[in-house]
Amino acid sequence: MAIKLYDLAGENIERRFSPFCWRTKMALAHKGLEYETIPWRYADKEKIAFAGSERVPVIVDGDTAVADSWKIAEYLEGKYTERPSLFGGIHGRAAARFVNSWADVVLNAALSRLLVLGILEHLDASDRAYFRASREKRFGMTLEAYAADIEGNIAALRGALEPLRVTLATQPFIGGDTPLYPDYIVFGSLMWARSIGKTRLLEINDPVEVWRGRLLDEFGGFARKAHGYW
Amino acid sequence: MAIKLYDLAGENIERRFSPFCWRTKMALAHKGLEYETIPWRYADKEKIAFAGSERVPVIVDGDTAVADSWKIAEYLEGKYTERPSLFGGIHGRAAARFVNSWADVVLNAALSRLLVLGILEHLDASDRAYFRASREKRFGMTLEAYAADIEGNIAALRGALEPLRVTLATQPFIGGDTPLYPDYIVFGSLMWARSIGKTRLLEINDPVEVWRGRLLDEFGGFARKAHGYW
Structure with a gap:
């Protein structure tokens, strides 16, 4: 099943x-x-x-x-131990936890400002009031104020991605020669951006964008087929 | 030998x-x-x-x-393959590269503002003119201007450490149950701070400080015996 x-x-x-x-x-x-x-x-x-x-x-x-x-x-x-490993062992899993923490507290925070109005726009009508109220409480300001500085927020996002960019200068994936769960952690954040944000957030020749393209192509283009803008 | x-x-x-x-x-x-x-x-x-x-x-x-x-x-x-592994396999090594990149571009950058005047103070006289000239060129300002906002720089450092803090909420080391090279990467930055900075940069009950204490104790207190302030 x-x-x-x-x-x-x-x-x-x-x-x-x-x-x-x-x-x-x-x-x-x-x-x-x-x-x-x-x-x-x-x-x-x-x-x-x-x-x-x-x-x-x-x-x-x-x-x-x-x-x-x-x-x-x-x-x-x-x-599912007989299937391809997500972590490459217990130490790979431990280090993946750091990537997970970084994505949660740094990357998603940077993306949040760029995506929050797009989320609101694409939510089911039944979810919009809940989303606005819960997020405005969390952020301590209106969603519009939180999202206001678009140029600054794009620059902050690109800056926040620098550790990934440096990593990708010497290896094709965070997992090494092939993608592992740490890649999917970070890629998930960019799928969030792709799914509800109409603005392309990365420059075409950014190594992070090149890496994102490789992951969009994984598993027969599985993620690329999903509803999204870029 | x-x-x-x-x-x-x-x-x-x-x-x-x-x-x-x-x-x-x-x-x-x-x-x-x-x-x-x-x-x-x-x-x-x-x-x-x-x-x-x-x-x-x-x-x-x-x-x-x-x-x-x-x-x-x-x-x-x-x-030295017969000795304890630094990475725990090729995937651990790949993920360690991300930690290395993060330490280089985020953590060391945050520490740099807090430490640059301490470095200058503790350098051999023969190195001081070189250090000031090369760093002022790199930073595009005087060392004093670069280091001026001490309170803001401490807050930025503590904020930058949040991914590590979140990681340490569920495991004692970045490497998992025992320290591995990713721990030493980040710990090295804090040894830099300990060696030349007189100000304690972390609160005593910060999980990062607790983790630092464990690493100071490793290998018979090897790092704790080094010249430093805290």
């Missing part, structure tokens, strides 16, 4: 923009596991309550429910 | 403050390799010209000279 993945969807139910769900979708593809997605919206909190979570991704694999992208990656790695 | 390490020294020849040399010293300790240091100053560029480098660390291991902390770590890992 295929794994089920609760996957954040926009007003267009095919628009799947959660960076955390993208981590999981790339991990499932890397493992070559069959899965089906269940589109989920912020208003559907009771539909994932069985997993003890208010947020997606949530997967259901037979009798097992797992919430949180990191825990899902660990679960898949531990359960 | 013990490995030789050219190690940046201050006016007090026992003060060894280069973050990159600290990466190498911790890597040598991790491998349990005997080595001796040769104190080196910026004025001594001709003494390491044989290694094709103008910067330390440089090691000499028998007939082999290697410059650059990352290349040295790769050399030690490849040569």
